[in-house]
Each structure stands twice: as C-alpha cells, then as structure tokens.
Amino acid sequence: MSWLLPVNRKLRHLEGISLRNIALVKNAGRPRKQTIDDESLPSTLTSPAKLLAQRDIAKLEHSKSSSDLKASAGNTAQEISNGLASSPKKPRRHAQRRRSTQSWMDEPPNIRQKLLQDVVSERRPDTFFSLHKVGATLVDSPIYISEIKETSMNPDFKYFDLSEGYKSFSRDDSVIVRIWARTETSPVSTLLVETEVYLPSLIRIGKTVWYILLRRDVAEMLQLDSFYHPFGNNSIIFHMIDGTYASFSDLPDVESVLNSVHAQPPTPRSATLPPRDTSSFDALMKLKDLAECIEDAEKTRAQITQQIESIIGKRKKATDEIAAAAQKQASLKSVEDALAKTRREVQKLQEERSTRQTNLKDRRTAVNNQESTQRGGEAELRAAMVQLDDKRNRQSQIKSKVSGQVRRVAQDILDVFPIEPIDKHPLCFTIRSLFLPNARSFETDHTSSSAPPRSSDETTAAALSYVVQILSMLETDLAIPLPYMPLAYGSASTIFDPLSSASELGLSSHSSSPAYLLAGPFSKSPDNISDGTGISQYAPTPSTHPFRLFPLYQISTPPKRFRWAIYLLNRDIEELMAQSGCGRALDPRNTLANLKYLLTVLASGKGEMPGRKKGVVRALDGRMGER
Secondary structure (H helix, E strand, O other): OOOOOHHHOOHHHEEEEEEEOOOOOOOOOOOOOOOOOHHHOHHHOOOHHHHHHHHHOOOOOOOOOOOOOHHHHHHHHHHHHOOOOOOOOOOOHHHHOOOOOOHHHHOOHHHHHHHHHHHHHHHOOEEEEEEEOOOOOOOOOOOEEOOOEOOOOOOEOOOOOOOOOOOOOOOOOEEEEEEEEEOOOOOOOEEEEEEEEEHHHOEEOOOOOOEEOOOHHHHHHHOOOOEEOOOOOOEEEEEEOOEEEEOOOOOOOHHHHHOOOOOOOOOOOOOOOOOOOOOOHHHHHHHHHHHHHHHHHHHHHHHHHHHHHHHHHHOHHHHHHHHHHHHHHHHHHHHHHHHHHHHHHHHHHHHHHHHHHHHHHHHHHHHHHHHHHHHHHHHHHHHHHHHHHHHHHHHHHHHHHHHHHHHHHHHHHHHHOOEEEOOOOOOOEEEOOEEOOOHHHHHOOOOOOOOOOOOOHHHHHHHHHHHHHHHHHHHHHHOOOOOOEEEOOHHHOEEEOOOOOOOOOOOOOOOOOOHHHHOOOOOOOOOOEOOOOOOEOOOOOOOOOHHHEEEOOOOOOOHHHHHHHHHHHHHHHHHHHHHOOOOOOOOOOOHHHHHHHHHHHHHOOOOOOOOOOOOOOHHHHHHHHHO
16 A cells, blocks of 8 residues: 555554553653663773673673762762872772662562562553544543453553544544553552644654655765654654554754755855846837727726616617517416316316215214114123123132132242341342352452351352242242243252343354354344244243253352342342332342342231131042042
8 A cells, every 4th residue: 555645644543542651750861871880980991801700700790889970979080180199090999889778688688589480570561542532621522442462561552443443533634642651559540641733734654664864855965865853752653545654753953954054045146147038118018008998998887887777768768668568468367277177177066075975974974874773782891890890809809818728838939948038138138048159259269357257058059949939939929931941950040041142141243153043032044033023033042051950069060140130030039029019129149138028028018917718629639539
C-alpha cells in the first residue's frame, strides 16, 4: 500500500497504539552520558599495568557504593587549574574513597532479591489507554478503551478498527490519548500521560528502519544526511494502515535552524538587466478612446430603455383589455368543466342512494329476526347467570380448601425437612442437621473467622438432594412448572437445563455432535424448523441431551458444571417464589434461606389448618374387599 498524504490521515486509519519506555517518575536532572562507577577516577586510566591486571580477574565484583565520584574528581581538577596545587600530584586514595551506601549488599540473597523485585515492579506497571474526542473532559465517555497490559515496560496493545461503529468521528484528524497506569503499591489506575495528537503532524518511522530525514537544505547545512532519534520516556507509537508513526516532541526546531546565523542565504550578486520596451504613446491614446466609447454605449442603453418604457405606457389600456378577455375565457372554461363534473357526481349519488335504500330494507329485516333471537338468548342468559353464581361459590370453597391443603403440605414439608439457622452466622442454615453453604461459598474461598466451617462434599450432596425433593413436591402440589427440571437421585441428584444455548454452556459450534443436539428448543435454522413455527422439532430431553444434565454433587465433577447446577437450582426457587406470590428474592444465592421463606409464607394463613383426609387408597380398598 502506498503512503497516505499527511492531510489524508484520519482517525479511521488508526489501527493500534504501542508504548515505549514507560516511566512513572520523570528524571529530575539531565540524563547521564555514561555509567558512574570507579572508572571516573583519574587513577583508573588505561595503562599497561591495568590491562595486565584485568586479564587475571576471573569475575566482576559489584561496587558496594552508589556515591558519585565525578564531583570529587572535578573538584581536584579545578584546584589544579586555579593554581591551588603547586604541582600535579597523584590523587590520594583516601580522598577518592566512597562510602558504602548500599547497606543491603551484605543482606541475605532472599532480601536482596525482594528489593530488586520491588525496583523492577516500579518500572513495569499495568497500563492501558483510552481515546477521547477533542474537547472531552475526564467525565465524558471515551471513544475506545484498550485492554490492560500487565507488568510491561514496552506494551503493545491489540489492534482495533474505528471505521465501522464510529462513523460520527472516524473522519476527525485529531484525538486525545490518555495513558493510565497502576502498580502493585497503588492498585488504583492513575492518569500518566494526556496528549492531544494531530494525525497529519505525525512522523513516519516505517516498519524496521527508524531514521528521520531532515529537509535537504537543513541536512546540507548541518552536514548530516540523516540522524537517529531514540524514543524518550512514555513515547507513543501509532500504527496506521500504511506504516508506523510517532510524535517526537524533542526534535530540533527546523524553523529555528533555518533562521539561525549559519542558515542565512548568501547576498545576491548585482547584475545589470537589459532595457525592455514599454507601451507607446499611440497605445495609451487608444486606451483613452476605448474608455470614451464605453461611456457613450452606456448613455445609449439608458436612452433606449426609456423609449421602450414610454411605448409600453401608451399601450397599457389595450394590453389590459386583452388580458381581461383571456382571463374571462379561462374562467368560463373552468365553470363549464365544473358543471359537467357536478352532473356526473349527482348521477353517481342517485345510483348510490338507490343501492343504500335496498340495503337498508334488508338490514331492517335482519334486525327484526335478530331481536327475536336475542329475546330467546336473554332467557338462556338469566338461567346461565344462576348457574354461574353457584359455580363461583363452589370455586371460592375449592380455593379455600386448596389454600388450606397447601398450608398443610408446606407445614408437613417443614416438619419432615426442618430448616434451622446456625447461631452467630447470619443467612446460614441446615436442612435435617446438614449444613448447606450459600452459592457464593462455591465461587470464592472464605477464610474469615466469622464464616461457618465448610461442609464436606458428601454432606453438601445430601443437603442438595433434600432441596431437590422439596422442589419436586412443590412443583406437583402448586402446579407451577419449573424452567429447569430437578431429578432426585439421592446424593447423585442432577438438574436439567433445556433453555440455555450451546455457547452459554461452553460448547463449540465446531463440535462433532449433530446440529440438533447443540441447538436449543427455540433455535431457528433450516435443519430443525418444523411446520414454519420456528420451534425445534428436536425437543431437549435428558436422554438425547446428556450434556445438559448438571450434577448437584462435587465428587468427580468439574467445578464450573457444579456451580452452574447450583445457579439453576436457585433460579427454580426464585420462580416458585414469584409464581406463589412471595415476592422477589433479595439474594438468589441464599438457597436454604429463600426455601425456608417460601415454605413459611405458604404455611401461614388465617383459620385452622385442615388435617389430612383419612381413608385408604381406592385400589387397595378394592383388593381388601375381594379378600
């Protein structure tokens, strides 16, 4: 791809951003040109004896000092130059000795490693960036937010595309880039760099060669063909569709270089030009005559215009009469057309009147017949109203009996499966003396002293089996269908999920299973639509869709499937609470707390609780009679 012109660079051409040399603290002084160590001493100059000594050294020892010896060496040289010293002598060793300021060099290796890791962590923060429209504040929503790059000094972020979903500002040529950083010591992200970037002013640095060319005249003046410019602290690199660009704020000002003394252009040489011919006197006189001709033409045009207006004014009366006659003829033609149209409308209305009279006669006959039929229906309605009152009374009696039976069933369930709270532990309950943790206990480990002890896998499975039995009984007694089918098999109980899609269950669409096994009950595809209803002809069942069965036990079970089963069980309890009029659960993750609240509300009511109806099963009663 060819290069984009600077004026054509827009925000839609931006594909990615990289950062180089991230520094959380700016350097206070000027950058050092070399390392500060013992080589700065005058006594350590290169000599034959030193070269022989370096050959015998087996390893490089670390200096146990961090003091700067340049100051002391500079002071010695200054004294010699000022004449304070009578003759140049060899510097004394005790005057050039540095103090051992790095006290941790004598510490154990583990402490030194910890200190070095702390130093490295400060230089490798977690960073991300955000793009904002020009003029936006920190409160306004950003255009784009990148992912977080952890512990990186030179992060490269993922590429993005701003040409599709950002059409309102994809043609802008300016954008605000904000760099955010955080460290282990400060987990809150803070604003590190905020800069407004003008895309046409960026400098192309290519793909692999990072050289920046100056203008030819400037390069010749500085006697440089090209120069290499390194990246400074917190440098931002922009990846465009035609290459890589950067903005160097510390480049030399070309205009200042051009305006300097060395860049002044040479003094032009004086030269005598040959004389040129100019306009003659005759040519100038012709121009004067031309101006007079133009003035005469304007006067003639004004006279002709006045004559035309006078002629039109004299014949105005005749012109008005002709216009009036034409207007009357046009009016007469429009009146004749309106008269013909009105006659056609009258004829059409007469035909419509005769048709409506016939229809009115038929309707009167039909109304008379309907009145006789209605009188007979009113008599039947009065009789039906009497039957309706009787049925309403029976319905109210049945409802009161049903509510009483529901109260009795709920109380029996509470007696058979007692749900009791644990002292000093809010929202923690046991069912038949088996502790069942809340759903949040399966997501993260709670190590606080106030949390109850974690139950074993067998205890949890047994407690969940009791919950599954209660839900199965309530579904039958309350006639409320549950969205997720609980299957009670003791401590190996499961729950079936027929509603979630394959992507929600973590199944890949490229699996080797047939399409109807991966599809949900309401999926629309050409292979599983029946009779145009949009409902899959392969209804999910536990036998045909075994992967939709989620275990309610932790033994030999992936934690993700077990947590999903607990989530489905809590959704069933929430559905029962909503359908039975108990209201919405405050926290669906409190399994036993919500179940006890549901049973307590169902068992409450006015009046005496009806007892169990005494008698035997009819089938058994018949067998006893035969015997």
